[in-house]
Amino acid sequence: MPELPEVETVRRGLAPAMLGQRLDEVEVRRPDLRFAFPQNFARRLTGRTVTSLGRRAKYLVADLDDGEALVMHLGMSGSFRIKGEVAGRFHHARSRLSAHDHVVFRLGGTTITYNDPRRFGFMLLLPRAELADHPFFAHLGLEPLGNELSAASLAGLFRGKATSLKAALLDQRLIAGIGNIYACEALHRSGLSPFRAAGTMATKSGKPAVRAERLAQAVRAVLTEAVAAGGSSLRDHAQTNGELGYFQHTFRVYDREHAACPTPGCRGTVKRVAQNGRSTFFCPVCQT
Numbered sequence: 001m002p003e004l005p006e007v008e009t010v011r012r013g014l015a016p017a018m019l020g021q022r023l024d025e026v027e028v029r030r031p032d033l034r035f036a037f038p039q040n041f042a043r044r045l046t047g048r049t050v051t052s053l054g055r056r057a058k059y060l061v062a063d064l065d066d067g068e069a070l071v072m073h074l075g076m077s078g079s080f081r082i083k084g085e086v087a088g089r090f091h092h093a094r095s096r097l098s099a100h101d102h103v104v105f106r107l108g109g110t111t112i113t114y115n116d117p118r119r120f121g122f123m124l125l126l127p128r129a130e131l132a133d134h135p136f137f138a139h140l141g142l143e144p145l146g147n148e149l150s151a152a153s154l155a156g157l158f159r160g161k162a163t164s165l166k167a168a169l170l171d172q173r174l175i176a177g178i179g180n181i182y183a184c185e186a187l188h189r190s191g192l193s194p195f196r197a198a199g200t201m202a203t204k205s206g207k208p209a210v211r212a213e214r215l216a217q218a219v220r221a222v223l224t225e226a227v228a229a230g231g232s233s234l235r236d237h238a239q240t241n242g243e244l245g246y247f248q249h250t251f252r253v254y255d256r257e258h259a260a261c262p263t264p265g266c267r268g269t270v271k272r273v274a275q276n277g278r279s280t281f282f283c284p285v286c287q288t
């Protein structure tokens with residue numbers, strides 16, 4: 001599943017092809033993905049110009065010149081191809097089968113194709129002014145790649161919570177867009193146990209604990225580095241026209257069960273346990 005850094009990579013890959021461009025033709029090849037396409041989807045998009053391309057959590061939001069917003073979610077296996085090039089790299093192999101090409105946008109001389117074998121992705125079209133109140137957006141927590149994430153905001157969000165730190169990081173109503181991989185990575189990097197109570201990010205008086213600063217920095221770092229890696233893989237891909245592979249990113253603990261802990265001086269071994277139905281990878285020695 002594409003995680004937040006990959007969606008941001010896709011946004012950066014699509015932006016040059018879409019920004020300021022007019023949607024000359026939109027072809028929709030099936031009635032639905034995860035949900036039915038909006039009524040008259042292609043007709044409502046045709047002739048519109050894309051005025052901005054943003055991202056909120058894992059939603060791509062293209063603002064159009066008529067005040068509507070095109071919302072695109074990649075689901076489990078969605079990806080975009082620009083004129084035969086691909087925007088974004090994924091943990092899963094991307095399908096090359098044209099049978100999975102479901103939407104084609106033509107803007108000037110550029111063709112952007114949305115491909116999605118499992119069809120968990122979806123597209124919405126709604127007035128921009130109503131976006132914040134839409135059920136998908138209304139309850140989203142703060143944006144972890146922006147400036148909102150800090151020791152103080154973590155302490156405020158997690159204060160008094162007995163739930164585990166890992167579960168709190170994955171709660172989209174608190175922070176929007178951190179998935180299992182980056183939660184594991186951020187906890188390892190900050191030296192914090194995934195099982196620790198989330199409330200320990202705040203002191204008794206509600207001020208941010210020192211460890212909250214470590215966690216805020218770690219979350220920002222793992223996401224920013226992953227976006228940077230995605231950006232470089234995007235450039236490499238455009239240059240070499242190579243086959244799309246897996247996200248070229250090495251994780252410190254995620255999917256590394258039994259590996260030696262990469263923390264300098266730590267003699268621990270990476271363990272994997274099931275936690276709230278997800279795999280948690282962590283080092284029981286240096287994460288406390």
Ligand SMILES: [Zn+2]
Nearest residue numbers: 261266283286
């Ligand atoms: Zn360790």
